Amino acid sequence: MNENLFASFIAPTILGLPAAVLIIxxxxxxxxxxxxxxxxxxxxxxxWLIKLTSKQMMTMHNTKGRTWSLMLVSLIIFxxxxxxxxxxxxxxxxxxxxSMNLAMAIPLWAxxxxxxxxxxxxxxxxxxxxxxxxxxxxxxxVIIETISLxxxxxxxxxxxxxxxxxxxxxxxxxxxxxxxxxTINLPSTLIIFTILILxxxxxxxxxxxxxxxxxxxxxLYLHDNT
Amino acid sequence: MLSRVVLSAAATAAPSLKNAAFLGPGxxxxxxTFHTGQPHLVPVPPLPEYGGKVRYxxxxxxxxxxxxPKTGPYVLGTGLILYALSKEIYVISAETFTALSVLGVxxxxxxxxxxxxxxxxxxxxxxxxxxxxxxxxxxxxxxxxAIDTEKSQQALVQKRHYLFDVQRNNIAMALEVxxxxxxxxVYKEVKNRLDYHISVQxxxxxxxxxxxxNWVEKHVVQSISTQQEKxxxxxxxxxLKLLAKKAQAQPVM
Numbered sequence: 001m002n003e004n005l006f007a008s009f010i011a012p013t014i015l016g017l018p019a020a021v022l023i024i025x026x027x028x029x030x031x032x033x034x035x036x037x038x039x040x041x042x043x044x045x046x047x048w049l050i051k052l053t054s055k056q057m058m059t060m061h062n063t064k065g066r067t068w069s070l071m072l073v074s075l076i077i078f079x080x081x082x083x084x085x086x087x088x089x090x091x092x093x094x095x096x097x098x099s100m101n102l103a104m105a106i107p108l109w110a111x112x113x114x115x116x117x118x119x120x121x122x123x124x125x126x127x128x129x130x131x132x133x134x135x136x137x138x139x140x141x142v143i144i145e146t147i148s149l150x151x152x153x154x155x156x157x158x159x160x161x162x163x164x165x166x167x168x169x170x171x172x173x174x175x176x177x178x179x180x181x182x183t184i185n186l187p188s189t190l191i192i193f194t195i196l197i198l199x200x201x202x203x204x205x206x207x208x209x210x211x212x213x214x215x216x217x218x219x220l221y222l223h224d225n226t
Numbered sequence: 227m228l229s230r231v232v233l234s235a236a237a238t239a240a241p242s243l244k245n246a247a248f249l250g251p252g253x254x255x256x257x258x259t260f261h262t263g264q265p266h267l268v269p270v271p272p273l274p275e276y277g278g279k280v281r282y283x284x285x286x287x288x289x290x291x292x293x294x295p296k297t298g299p300y301v302l303g304t305g306l307i308l309y310a311l312s313k314e315i316y317v318i319s320a321e322t323f324t325a326l327s328v329l330g331v332x333x334x335x336x337x338x339x340x341x342x343x344x345x346x347x348x349x350x351x352x353x354x355x356x357x358x359x360x361x362x363x364x365x366x367x368x369x370x371x372a373i374d375t376e377k378s379q380q381a382l383v384q385k386r387h388y389l390f391d392v393q394r395n396n397i398a399m400a401l402e403v404x405x406x407x408x409x410x411x412v413y414k415e416v417k418n419r420l421d422y423h424i425s426v427q428x429x430x431x432x433x434x435x436x437x438x439x440n441w442v443e444k445h446v447v448q449s450i451s452t453q454q455e456k457x458x459x460x461x462x463x464x465x466l467k468l469l470a471k472k473a474q475a476q477p478v479m
Contacts, residue, residue, distance in 0.1 A: 008321075037354060040277065041347035048350055089325030175327075176320030196327045204331070 005172055009165065012092050024094045027081035050077065057219055064119075065226040068219075075104070076215040083164060083207030087200070095210075096168065098161045105156035108218045113149070116225025124225060156217060163210050167203045174199060283336075 012019045034043050054073045058066050079095060086093025094100050116124040128145040129138065174196045181189045279287040293299040310316040 038351050041344055044347040044350050045343060048347075087328050089321050089328065171324045171327075172320050175323040178323045179318070179320050193323065193327070196323060197331060200324075200327045200331045 005169065008090075008092065008168065008172070009096050011097065020092070020094060020097075023092050024082070024100075027078060027085060030081065031077065053077075057215065061219070061223055062226055065219075065222050068222055071108075072215050072219055072222075075108075075218065076211050079160070079211035079214055080208055083211060084204065086164065086168065087203055087207065093164060093168065095160055096165045098157060101157035101160045102153070105153045105160075105214075105218075109153040109156065109221055112218070112221040112225045115222075119226075127224065152217075152221065156214060160210055160214055163206055167199075167206050171196070171199055171203060 012023065031046055032043055039047070050073065053076060054069060057072055057076070058069045061068070082093060082095050085091060086095070113124070127149070128142050130141070130145075133141050174192060178189055178192045178196060181192055281287060281290060290299050293302065311318070
C-alpha cells in the first residue's frame with residue numbers, strides 16, 4: 001500500500017542513486033530513428049506525426065525563429081511522451097516536479113526575451129505599452145506589463161506542474177474511492193469506476209494539450225522577439 | 227601514448243608540424259581508424275520485413291512455444307497472478323483501479339483504431355513507393371517515346387526518294403518552261419525584224435507607184451495644148467446645148 005497520496009511524486013531512487021535521470025532519458029527509446037525510406041508502421045506514423053507538428057508549429061516564424069525548430073519540436077515530443085508514460089500505473093512523471101519544469105521554462109523564456117532585447121530593442125520595449133492607452137494610465141500600465149512579462153516563465157512552469165500533478169492526484173483519489181466503495185456498495189463502485197474512465201480519457205487529452213500549450217507559448221514568445 | 231608517438235613521427239616527417247601542440251585532440255581522433263574490416267563483397271542480407279510475432283503486444287511467441295511442452299503458459303500466468311494476489315505480494319490499492327482504467331482505455335483504443343492507423347501507415351509507405359515508381363515509369367516512358375520517334379524517323383528516311391523524284395520532276399518542268407519561253411521570244415524577235423523589212427518594201431513600192439502616177443498625170447496635163455483645150459471646150463458646150471433642148475422638151479409634157 002502506498003503510504004500517502006503523494007508517494008508517487010517523490011523522485012525515485014534506487015539504493016540512493018537518482019533513477020529520475022534514467023526515467024527522463026527513457027522516452028527517446030520509444031521513438032526509433034531509421035535511415036531507410038520505407039520503415040515499419042511505428043516509425044512511419046511517428047515520422048508523419050513529427051513532420052505534421054513541426055510544419056504546423058514553425059510556419060509562423062521567420063528565418064531567425066526557425067533556427068529554434070529542433071528545440072521546440074523536441075520539447076513538445078518530450079513533454080507529450082513523458083506525460084503519456086506517466087499515466088501508466090506505478091510510473092513516475094518527471095513533469096510533476098516543479099524543478100524540472102522551471103529548468104525547462106526559464107532558459108527558454110529568458111533566451112527569447114534576451115534575443116529580443118539584443119536585436120530589436122525598440123520593438124521589445126514597445127511590448128510594455130499596449131496601443132491606445134490614455135496618457136494618465138501609462139506609468140501604471142508599464143508596471144503591470146513588466147510584471148506580466150516577468151511572470152511568464154513562472155506561469156509556464158507552474159501551469160505544467162499543476163495540471164499534471166492535479167490530474168494524477170485526482171486519478172489516485174478516485175481510484176481509492178472505488179477501492180473503498182468496492183467493499184460497501186457495488187453499483188456505486190461501478191458509477192465511480194465510470195468516472196475514473198472518463199477521467200482517464202481527460203488525462204490523456206490533458207497530457208497532450210499541456211505539451212502543446214507549453215511549446216506554443218514558448219514559440220509565441222519567440223515570435224514576439226525575433 | 228599512441229598520440230605522442232604519432233606526434234613525434236609527424237614532427238620528424240614534416241618539420242613544419244613542430245608546433246603541433248594544438249593538433250593534440252585532432253591527432254587522437256586521427257589515430258582512431260575506421261573501416262578496418264574487409265568490406266562486404268556480397269550484398270548484405272536484407273533486414274526482415276516484419277518483426278517477430280508477439281501475443282498481447284508484450285510477450286513474444288517464442289515464450290509460449292518454449293513453455294508448451296512443459297506447462298501451459300496461461301495456467302502458469304494465472305497461477306502466478308493468483309499467488310501474487312493471495313500472498314499480498316501485489317496489493318490491491320487505489321493504483322489498481324487507475325491501472326485498470328488506463329489499460330482498459332488503451333486496449334479499447336488499440337482495438338478500435340489500430341487497423342486504421344496501420345492502414346494509414348501502409349498508405350504513407352505506399353505513396354512513397356508509388357512516387358519513386360512513377361519517376362521510374364516516367365523515365366522509361368520518355369526513353370520509349372524517344373525510341374519510337376527514332377524508328378519513325380528511320381521509316382521516313384526509306385520513303386525519301388519520293389520527295390526527290392517530285393523535286394526532280396518539278397525542276398525538269400521548270401527548265402522546259404523556260405526553254406519554251408525563250409524559244410518563243412526568239413521567234414517573235416525574228417518575225418519582228420522580217421516584218422520590218424516587208425513593210426519597208428511595201429512602202430517603197432507604194433511610193434514608187436504614186437510617184438509614177440503623178441509623173442504620168444503631169445505629163446499628160448502638160449501635153450494638152452491650148453488649141454486642143456479650146457476645141458474640146460466648144461464641143462462640150464455644143465453637146466450640152468443639144469442635151470438641154472432635148473431635156474427641155476420633156477418636162478412640158
